[in-house]
Amino acid sequence: MEMLSILETLEDLVEKSVTVPFSGKCLVDKEEILEIIKEIRLKLPDDIKQAKWIKEERQRILLEAQKEANNIIKDAENKIASLIDEHEITKKAYEQSNEIISNAQKNAREIRLGTKEYADSILSKVEQILEETLQVIRENREELK
Incomplete structure (x- = not known):
């Protein structure tokens, strides 16, 4: 910035x-x-070098900032x-868990129905056997009278 001072001196x-x-x-x-003018010539290369360095440094900083911004993005x-x-993945896991629960509930219903039907069938056979036995008992009692 000495260059500005020298130019002000020249202007004055x-x-x-x-x-x-x-x-x-x-x-x-x-x-x-x-x-x-001689002083300007002596100072000018230093100021030009400094300005060039500042410009290059600015460009380097901008490129670095752009790279960092790109990396962040x-x-x-x-x-x-x-x-x-x-x-x-979570959504699919929920879907699969819901499907598993639904299948388990369906299987449980089928097992309950199957169990009831089996129990009914056993009770029906027991009832039939008891009726037949009761019939035999009645017939035997009749014979005894």
């Missing part, structure tokens, strides 16, 4: 110089102007995909 020198009437021109000290997309997959 021109503004404070003696003006030639009716011409818009001014008289300046040649040696003083040449000394300022990619990680977020992967996380979203993972969560979606986990959601799908």
Whole structure:
């Protein structure tokens, strides 16, 4: 930023110089102007190098920030995909568990019905045997009378 200071000195020198009437021109000290120009030449490469470095550093920082932003976006997309997959897995697990429960309830109903039918069939046979036995007992009693 020394360059700005040198340019301000040059500007002050021109503004404070003696003006030639009716011409818009001014008289300046040649040696003083040449000394300022020499100083500008000496400082200019350093300032240009610094400006170039700042520009390159800015570009590097922007590229690094863009890469980091892209990585963050990619990680977020992967996380979203993972969560979606986990959601799908959970959803399928619930569906399978509901199907298993439904099948178990259906099997339990069928077993209950089968058990009732079996019990009814056994009781019916027992009833038939008891009726036949009762009939035999009645016949035997009749014979005894």
